[in-house]
Amino acid sequence: MSPDPDRDRSFVLAQRSFELMRDYCACATPRAYAVWYLYVSGTQPLMNDAVKRLTTQNGTLTSADIEGLHDTYIDGRRMAVEVDRMNSSLIAEVEGIMEMIEVSIRSTAQYGESLQALSHDIANTATSRTRLREVVTTIIANTRDVTANNRTLEARMRESRSEIEALRETLEATRLESLTDALTGLGNRKSFEESLRKSVDLQSASAQQGKPASLIVIDIDSFKRFNDLYGHLTGDQVLRLVAIVMREHIGQKNATLARFGGEEFGIVLPETDRVEARAIAERVRIGVTGRELVKRSTGESLGKVTVSLGVATQREDDNAVSLLERADACLFAAKRAGRNRTLDETEVENLRDVA
CATH class of the missing domain: 1.10.287 (Helix Hairpins)
Incomplete structure (x- = not known):
């Protein structure tokens, strides 16, 4: 049989994809391979620019980077x-x-x-x-x-x-x-951003009713450890666990539940004040902590999963970016305070006053 040039080219591209994935990628998943194969094929110049920018800034592509690239340029x-x-x-x-x-x-x-x-x-x-x-x-x-x-x-x-x-x-x-994250079934980053923007755009009417929107951001504590110790399949199991608990503890029909990053989740709560939003966030935190992670293949107990949460409530001069930034600031404060906790803006301000 005569050699197939397309087949030979595919093998060359595959080999180069594996080399780049080994050198520049923190994960070796089918999605990572798809991103790198598309990169070396050169058929998506915009994605190639994004890959070059991320690797120049960070020296590697994280799992979150891969998810974002795959969702944007392949899916x-x-x-x-x-x-x-x-x-x-x-x-x-x-x-x-x-x-x-x-x-x-x-x-x-x-x-x-x-x-x-x-x-x-x-x-x-x-x-x-x-x-x-x-x-x-x-x-x-x-x-x-x-x-x-x-x-x-x-x-x-x-x-x-x-x-x-x-x-x-x-x-x-x-x-x-x-608008859906394939792994967890929650909304993806696009869904999250659209919902957050719409909620903020209704700020004036909500403020008149005394019910501004609130935002909860969630980050899985020490998520990289699960991936490094047990592999990405177990990491995916952790992500699904958090998504299940979110669904169980958030009953509002107009709430948006989303996974908008690698191990980052968000909950947009229209017409929800700070106290109510914090109570919801705390229910999610306790719900996650109360679950024991078990490795499916062996039945081995992998211990508890914990999450840190930040809660911000909309102000009159807020836009989607400023509300997300304040929620992120509360999340980072929860991480610094020892993880596995929920902090809202009032609590963060009190911590600053004590410091």
Whole structure:
């Protein structure tokens, strides 16, 4: 058999991908390989620029970096292709409907002209019984044609309605998929940012009601240790555990639960004051701490997982960035204070006063 140049090129790209993943990546996962393979193939210049920027700044790509690159340039590209395909189907369906409507309009116009001509013929000539029979026969035939065309158009419209409804459902499913973190089933960074921005945009109305939005940010304590000691599959199990507890302890229908970084989670709580938001955050913290992590393959106990949480409540002059920055500041303060704790802005200010 003659050598396949595409196959040989794929092996070369794969080898180079493994080398770069070994030298510049903190993890060796299928997603990391996909990112590096796309990088060496050179088909995504914007992603290559992002990779170069991150490796220049940090010397490596973290798990969070890989997740972000994959979501943006690989999953995002797939979503764009799927949306383009559905848009093309929708356009073709609409064009078909328009063509059928045009045919129906022409048929109706011709029918009207025929009736008018026959009416004129009857009115202006001495109509014999034979001629009258011919006119009636012509009218009946034309009416049948128009009726048949209308039935065809009606059936086509019903069919198109079903097709368009199916496309609408597929588009909605694709939209939801584009906002979902595949590992945990929570919202992804895009979902988190959109929800946070919308909540902040409603600040004026919320402030009038005395119920501003609050934001909780969560970080898994010593997450790198789980990955280093037990591998990335166990690390994924930890991430799913936190997501499960978040769902169990947050009952508000309008809350947004998201994983927006490697081991970072966020909860956007519209119309929730500081005291209520802190209570929710503390329930999540206690819920996570109360679970024991067990290695599925062996049943081995891996101990407890803990999280640190920061809580910030919206102010009149806030935007999405400033609210997130204050919540992050509370999270970092919780880390510095010993981890496995929840701190809100008031508590952080009190710590500063004591210091």
